Structure formats: structure tokens, C-alpha cells
Amino acid sequence: MTEYVIRFCLGGFAVSAFAVLGDLFRPKSFAGLFGAAPSVAVATLAMAFWNQGAAYAALEGRSMMIGSLALCLYSVAVCQLMKRYELPALVATVLSLTVWTLIALGGKWLLFG
């Protein structure tokens, strides 16, 4: 239980800190870089190194590379849905989650089985 509380606090703090940085910077395309900041990753990997060891964290890092490619295509999908079809941000971001899921799980299945 304590571990999950620490995870929650670390993750919440890291995500909030990067979100504030994203609010501060202009132009918007630059601020968007912080939308793909490793906020959840830093907190989770720090805990993984501490609890499960280096080999476990290395495997998480390797899978994270596929997740990142899925995030790239997700962001492109969100951008296109809002610019071309003028969908509201909430609808575009939720719909595009299917892109992330398909690419992440499909990529993992293709590369690592």
C-alpha cells in the first residue's frame, strides 16, 4: 500500500511539474514537447530500479520505445482530427486512444511476441 501511495505522489508531482512547464512556454508547438515528457516513466522506473532491479527496468525501457512510437502516431491523429475535422479536444483525444492501443499492443506482439 505504501508503495502505491509513493507512486501516486511521485507521479502526480512529476506530471504537474511538466504540465506547468508546458503552460509557461510559448509557442504552443514548443510547449507541446512537455506533453510527451517522461513524467510517468521517471516515477515508475525509479520505483522499478528500487524494487525489482535493473533487468526489470531495462525491459520496461525497451517496451517504452514501442509505446513512444504509438504516442507519436496518437499525437498525429489528435492533431489531424482537430485540424481537419474540427473535433473538440476531448473527443479527438479519446477517439485517438484506439490508435495508441492498436500500435502499442500490435508493435509489442510483432517485435517481442
Next chain:
Amino acid sequence: MNVRIKLSALRETRWHEYLTRFVFGGLATVCAGAIASLSGPEIGGLFLAFPAVFCASATLIEKHERERKEKAGVRGTRRGKEAAALDAAGAALGSFGLLAFGAAIWLLAGYSSWLAILVASAAWCVVSLLLWSIRRRIWAWRQLNFGPWSAAAQASFPKSKAPRIEAGPD
């Protein structure tokens, strides 16, 4: 356009919006850990790049931009969507930085945990900034050569309607 800091943007975010981000971020981290515990690090690792707080962030950006325009007396719906779309375009570039982060962890985890996290963070920063800088240069070049103010566009306009420019690109 140069990168600048706009401190007044912090005043636009209300306390409950900060709280929402904190809770979403905390929950995303707990879920990523729980998925890794249940399904192993290969599935869990995917969720380290899950766009958990992207929905909340994009919605806030759209809302803030729309409110700013409406305060100025114009309809801000379209501008709000454009701002959120630009943020998503930035995130697409930043995701390559995240890929570099994952690669550094994968390659360096065996040496030292702190070294791996430090180098990975630096890799995220360098790759993201480099790609953004390249994209900005390409955009500027395209504007100069093919945009509405380019010499070609100027030549295609009738002289009376052509926008005037003081100096050429070279």
C-alpha cells in the same frame, strides 16, 4: 518565432485544474505500476508512454485559448482547437525524445540506475529540442519560399494587391 516564457499563463489555470492534473498523473503512475505487476514489464513498459494526461491537458488548452479570445470579443472556438492541435504536433516530436529516453534506460540500466535515469532525461531533452528546432527551420524555409510572402507569391499577385516586402531572402 523564438521560445519565450509567459508567466501570466499560470494565472489562467485554476487550483482545481492543477489538482486534476496531479490526480490524473498519480493515477496513471499507479496504473502503470499495477499493469506491470500483473502482466510483466514488457506490457507495463508500454504504458510508460500512455497519453494519460493528454486528454486533460488538450481540453484545458482549448478552453483557455477560447476564453482568451472571447474576452477579446471574438469567437475563439476555432483558435482553441488550433492551439490544442499545435500542442499535439509538439507532443508528436516530443515522443521521439521519449523513445530516446526508453532506449537509454534499456542500454544503461545494467550500469547504474541513477546514471541511466540521468542520461535518459538528457537524451529526451536533447532529441526533443533538436527535432523542434529542425521543424521550425523547415517551416521558416517553406514560408520564405512558398508562403504568401514569398517572391513567387508576390510575382503571381497583381502589383496593386501584392503585399510589400522590404528585402529579399538573400
